[in-house]
Amino acid sequence: MCYIESDIEKCFEIDGVPIMDVMCDIIIPIYNAYEDLVLCVESVYKYTDLKTNRLVLINDNSTDPRIKEYLDSQKKENVIVIHNEVNNGFSKNINTGMSLSETNDVLLLNSDTIVTFNWLEKIKNCAYREKQIGTVTPLSNNATLCSVPNFCEENTLPEDMSLEKTAETVERVSLKKYPEISVAHGFCMYIKREVINAIGMFDAATFQRGYGEENDFCNRAIQVGYRHVMCDDTYILHTGTKSFLSKEKEEYIREHDRILRERYPQLMHANDVHVRDNPNRCVSDNLKPYFAMGENRKNILYVLQSDFKQGADDNVGGTQLHVKHLTQKMKDKYNVFVAARDRDYLNLTFYHRDKEFSWRFFIGRKPDYYTFNDARIRNAFENIILGFNIEMVHIHHLCTLSFDVVEIADELGVPVLFTLHDYFMICPSEKLLDERHIYISKENDTENVWTKYLEKEKNIYNKIDYIKIWRVKCHHILRACDKLILPNESVKEIFTSYYSDLANKMEVIEHGYEFDRKKFDNVELSDKVVWKLEDKMAYGETYKFVGWAVYQSETKYKKNEIYLEITSNNSKAIIPTSKVSREDVKDKYGREDTGFEVLVPFRYLSEDFEVRAICVTDIGCFGAVDTLHIEKKSKNSYRKRLNVAFIGGINEEKGGKVIYEIIKGSGLDVNWFLFGKVGYDKLSGLIQKNYYWFGGYSNDDLPRLMEEFDVDLVCILSIWPETYSYTLSEAILCEKPVLVSDMGALGQRMGQFCQECCLPLDNLDKRIKEAIQNLMDNPTKLDRIKEEQSQLKVRTLDDMRLDYDELYMQMALADLNSTKTADYEYLYINSELGNGNTSEMKTDVDLRRYAEITNSATYRFVQRLSRSNFIGLRIAKKIIKKLMKIKY
Structure with missing residues (x-):
C-alpha cells in the first residue's frame, strides 16, 4: 500500500481512500456475561459509524440462553452474528472474525468493554500516522501497559467522574504522543490488515483459550518490522475478565508465559523491562490531576504573592497563613488551586483532599519596578485557567506578579474575588507608611506626599506622576472584580475613602484562627535521633541552649521540628525551640533544619534536670535515647517580676x-x-x-x-x-x-x-x-x-469557611466556553518540574528556553496548527523540537 498525504482533505489516505473510509471489522468474541455484552454492544451502536465499519458478534456456545436470543435480534446490515456449535476458545473466534474479509482492518473488542465518543476514528488516525505501526491499543482503566492512572493495575473509573467525562478529559488533555508499547492488549486491539497478511492470524492451536495469543501475534509482528503503539487520546472502559475463573486464568497465564519465553526470549525480556521502567509514565502522570478533579467539584484558583508551602521563599506571613487556612478548609469541597511566586517561578499546587499535585512555571526574576503586565505570567495563568477549567479566581495579593490574571479572568468571563490584605492597591507602600515610616492617612495624602518615598524606596523618577498612574490602574483592576473582601471594617473605611464608587462591591469577612496544639503522647525513643547540645550560656537570669538534632531515617520526610524535653524531680515539660540553619550539619546528615536555640523557662532552674531532644517529623515523633544532665542555676527571680x-x-x-x-x-x-x-x-x-x-x-x-x-x-x-x-x-x-x-x-x-x-x-x-x-x-x-x-x-476556621462557602455559592461560577484551548504539553512539562522530575526538561536553561518559545507568536501558530489535524501535529512537533534543540 502507498501512504499519501492530502493537503485538500488534510488527512492521510490509503490508496486514495480517506482513513475514515477504511473498513474495519469490530470483532467481539462472546461467552456469557449477558449484562456486559448488552452494555458493550449498545455503546458500539452509539459511538460507531456502521456504514463504513462492520460489527462481528461471535457467540462461543454460551450457556446463557439470553445470549443467542439477544444476538439474533441484532442482525442487520453490517452486523454479522455467528453462533458456534461448540466452544472454540478465544483465539479461534478471533481467527474466524479475521477470515471474514481479506481487506478489512480488524479491531478485537472484549464484550466487557464500553466504548466512548469518537473512539474508532481516533484509533484509526493513530494507526495510520506511520506505516510501521501494526497495532493500536487505547487507554483504559484495566489494560496492563495502557492502564491509567496507575500503570499495570486494575483501576476503577476516577472518583466522581462518569465514563463520558473521563473519555472527554483524556481526549482534551492528551499529550498525543502515541508512544510505543512492547505488546498490544487484546481488550481493544486495532490491527492493520497488512500485518495479518504478513504474519498470519492468531496461533489458536497453542493459545486456544486465550491469554498470550496477542503477545505471540505482537512479537511476530515486531520481528518483521512493525510497531505497537498506545492511542493516548482515547479511553475505553474495561470492567475485567468475566469468562474464566481466576484459578483457571492463573494456570493459563503460567503455561502460556512459559511458551512465549521459549519462543521470544529477547522480546519477552524487553516486555519485562517495559513493565519495570514504565517508559510511558508521562501519559498516566499527565492524567492524574485531571482525574482527581472529578466532574462535580468546582475549581477555584487562589493567587498570592508568596507560597505558604514549606521550603518556598517568603512562606511566612499573614496573607500566606490566611490562604493556607482557606485551602485546608475548602479542599474537601472544592478543587483548590494555589498559584504563588517562589523566586523565579510561579508555583501552582492543586489541593485535593489528602492529595497534592504541583506545577512550577518559569516566570523570570521579579523586576525592580512593578510590572502591570508580563507575557510570561500571562501565558502561565491563561493556561492554568483554561487547562483546569477554573470557575472562580480568588486574588489575595499581586505585589510579586502582575495584573494579568485579573484581566484574563475578565476576558474569559470567570468571576474574580479580591481579598485586600493590605493597602497595595492604594499605594506601592502597602502599609501606607512614607519614607520616614510615618502613616499617611487619606487626609494627609496630598499630591506630592509619596514623591520622596517612591524615589527612595522604589527608585521612581520624581517627575513622574506615578501615584496617579498607579491608582488609575489599580482602580481598573478592582472594578473588574466581582467582589472585594476586607478582613475588618477599618480596612473598608480606608478603601472606600479612595475608591468610593466600589463600596457596593466590598464585603467584610474576618479571618478565622485556631491553634493546632501539638500532643506528645506518643514519643518514640529512638537511637536514630542524633543530637548535640553545643553551648549552655548564661542569658540574663536563665540559660540559652544552642545545638542541633536530626532524626536519621531512610524514609524521606519534609519537616524536622525540634523540642527539648526537660525532666526534674518535680516536673516534666516539652519546650519549643527556635530554628537555626546549620550548613555544617547539612553536609553530614543532608538536612539544614537541624539547628536550634532555646531559652530555659525560669521555673526549671532551681533544681537539677535532664534534657533530651525530640524531633517531630511527618512520619512520627521521635525522642533521643540519651539525655544530658544540667545542674541547677543559682536562685532566680521567677515570678518576682x-x-x-x-x-x-x-x-x-x-x-x-x-x-x-x-x-x-x-x-x-x-x-x-x-x-x-x-x-x-x-x-x-x-x-x-x-x-x-x-x-x-x-x-x-x-x-x-x-x-x-x-x-x-x-x-x-x-x-x-x-x-x-x-x-x-x-x-x-x-x-x-x-x-x-x-x-x-x-x-x-x-x-x-x-x-x-x-x-x-x-x-x-x-x-x-x-x-x-x-x-x-x-x-x-x-x-x-x-x-x-x-x-x-476569635472566629474559628469553620466560621470563616462557612462565610466563604456561602459567598462562593452566590457567585455565578464560570463554565468556560472559550474557543481558546490550553497548551497541555506546556502544563505537563511544568508539572514535571513541580514534582522534581527533570527527565523531560533537563535543566533550568531548558525551562527558560521553553518559556521564551511558548510566549512567542511562532509557537502559538504552531499550537493552532497541531490542533487542526494529525499532519499538523507531526509538523508542529518537528518545528518545536528544532526551536528547543532538545528532545522532550
Whole structure:
C-alpha cells in the first residue's frame, strides 16, 4: 500500500481512500456475561459509524440462553452474528472474525468493554500516522501497559467522574504522543490488515483459550518490522475478565508465559523491562490531576504573592497563613488551586483532599519596578485557567506578579474575588507608611506626599506622576472584580475613602484562627535521633541552649521540628525551640533544619534536670535515647517580676523602634520577652539583663510558650493600620491581656470591648510604659482587663469557611466556553518540574528556553496548527523540537 498525504482533505489516505473510509471489522468474541455484552454492544451502536465499519458478534456456545436470543435480534446490515456449535476458545473466534474479509482492518473488542465518543476514528488516525505501526491499543482503566492512572493495575473509573467525562478529559488533555508499547492488549486491539497478511492470524492451536495469543501475534509482528503503539487520546472502559475463573486464568497465564519465553526470549525480556521502567509514565502522570478533579467539584484558583508551602521563599506571613487556612478548609469541597511566586517561578499546587499535585512555571526574576503586565505570567495563568477549567479566581495579593490574571479572568468571563490584605492597591507602600515610616492617612495624602518615598524606596523618577498612574490602574483592576473582601471594617473605611464608587462591591469577612496544639503522647525513643547540645550560656537570669538534632531515617520526610524535653524531680515539660540553619550539619546528615536555640523557662532552674531532644517529623515523633544532665542555676527571680511579651515577627512597621525604646529606657522592674524574628537592627542587637529574645517559633507553639514562660501581658504595637492582626487573635486565644496601638484593625477590634487598652500612636513608648506601671501598681486591674477582653471572640476556621462557602455559592461560577484551548504539553512539562522530575526538561536553561518559545507568536501558530489535524501535529512537533534543540 502507498501512504499519501492530502493537503485538500488534510488527512492521510490509503490508496486514495480517506482513513475514515477504511473498513474495519469490530470483532467481539462472546461467552456469557449477558449484562456486559448488552452494555458493550449498545455503546458500539452509539459511538460507531456502521456504514463504513462492520460489527462481528461471535457467540462461543454460551450457556446463557439470553445470549443467542439477544444476538439474533441484532442482525442487520453490517452486523454479522455467528453462533458456534461448540466452544472454540478465544483465539479461534478471533481467527474466524479475521477470515471474514481479506481487506478489512480488524479491531478485537472484549464484550466487557464500553466504548466512548469518537473512539474508532481516533484509533484509526493513530494507526495510520506511520506505516510501521501494526497495532493500536487505547487507554483504559484495566489494560496492563495502557492502564491509567496507575500503570499495570486494575483501576476503577476516577472518583466522581462518569465514563463520558473521563473519555472527554483524556481526549482534551492528551499529550498525543502515541508512544510505543512492547505488546498490544487484546481488550481493544486495532490491527492493520497488512500485518495479518504478513504474519498470519492468531496461533489458536497453542493459545486456544486465550491469554498470550496477542503477545505471540505482537512479537511476530515486531520481528518483521512493525510497531505497537498506545492511542493516548482515547479511553475505553474495561470492567475485567468475566469468562474464566481466576484459578483457571492463573494456570493459563503460567503455561502460556512459559511458551512465549521459549519462543521470544529477547522480546519477552524487553516486555519485562517495559513493565519495570514504565517508559510511558508521562501519559498516566499527565492524567492524574485531571482525574482527581472529578466532574462535580468546582475549581477555584487562589493567587498570592508568596507560597505558604514549606521550603518556598517568603512562606511566612499573614496573607500566606490566611490562604493556607482557606485551602485546608475548602479542599474537601472544592478543587483548590494555589498559584504563588517562589523566586523565579510561579508555583501552582492543586489541593485535593489528602492529595497534592504541583506545577512550577518559569516566570523570570521579579523586576525592580512593578510590572502591570508580563507575557510570561500571562501565558502561565491563561493556561492554568483554561487547562483546569477554573470557575472562580480568588486574588489575595499581586505585589510579586502582575495584573494579568485579573484581566484574563475578565476576558474569559470567570468571576474574580479580591481579598485586600493590605493597602497595595492604594499605594506601592502597602502599609501606607512614607519614607520616614510615618502613616499617611487619606487626609494627609496630598499630591506630592509619596514623591520622596517612591524615589527612595522604589527608585521612581520624581517627575513622574506615578501615584496617579498607579491608582488609575489599580482602580481598573478592582472594578473588574466581582467582589472585594476586607478582613475588618477599618480596612473598608480606608478603601472606600479612595475608591468610593466600589463600596457596593466590598464585603467584610474576618479571618478565622485556631491553634493546632501539638500532643506528645506518643514519643518514640529512638537511637536514630542524633543530637548535640553545643553551648549552655548564661542569658540574663536563665540559660540559652544552642545545638542541633536530626532524626536519621531512610524514609524521606519534609519537616524536622525540634523540642527539648526537660525532666526534674518535680516536673516534666516539652519546650519549643527556635530554628537555626546549620550548613555544617547539612553536609553530614543532608538536612539544614537541624539547628536550634532555646531559652530555659525560669521555673526549671532551681533544681537539677535532664534534657533530651525530640524531633517531630511527618512520619512520627521521635525522642533521643540519651539525655544530658544540667545542674541547677543559682536562685532566680521567677515570678518576682511582671512578664511582658511582644509576639510575632517584629520590624519597624510592627513597632520595632517603639519596642526598643520601651525596653531600653523603661527602668521598669519587669521581664521583657520577645517571641519572633526581628527585622529591626537596634532591637536584634539589644543586650539587657531583663530582656529575653526567644527567636522564631511555630505559631502553634505559642500557647506552650506563653504557659512555660508565664507571660502576664502581651503588647502589639504596629505603627500602620493593620488589616486584621493574627497576633491579636493568638494572644486572645492564649487568654492573655493585651495592650495595642490604636490603629486600624487593632484599634477597631480591641476598642469594642476595652478602649483603655488601645493607646494612641503619638508618644506610644511612653504611654505603654505608663500603662504597664499602672498595672504593676494596681495588680487587680490586670484581671479586670482580662475579663473585659474575654468578650473579644476569635472566629474559628469553620466560621470563616462557612462565610466563604456561602459567598462562593452566590457567585455565578464560570463554565468556560472559550474557543481558546490550553497548551497541555506546556502544563505537563511544568508539572514535571513541580514534582522534581527533570527527565523531560533537563535543566533550568531548558525551562527558560521553553518559556521564551511558548510566549512567542511562532509557537502559538504552531499550537493552532497541531490542533487542526494529525499532519499538523507531526509538523508542529518537528518545528518545536528544532526551536528547543532538545528532545522532550
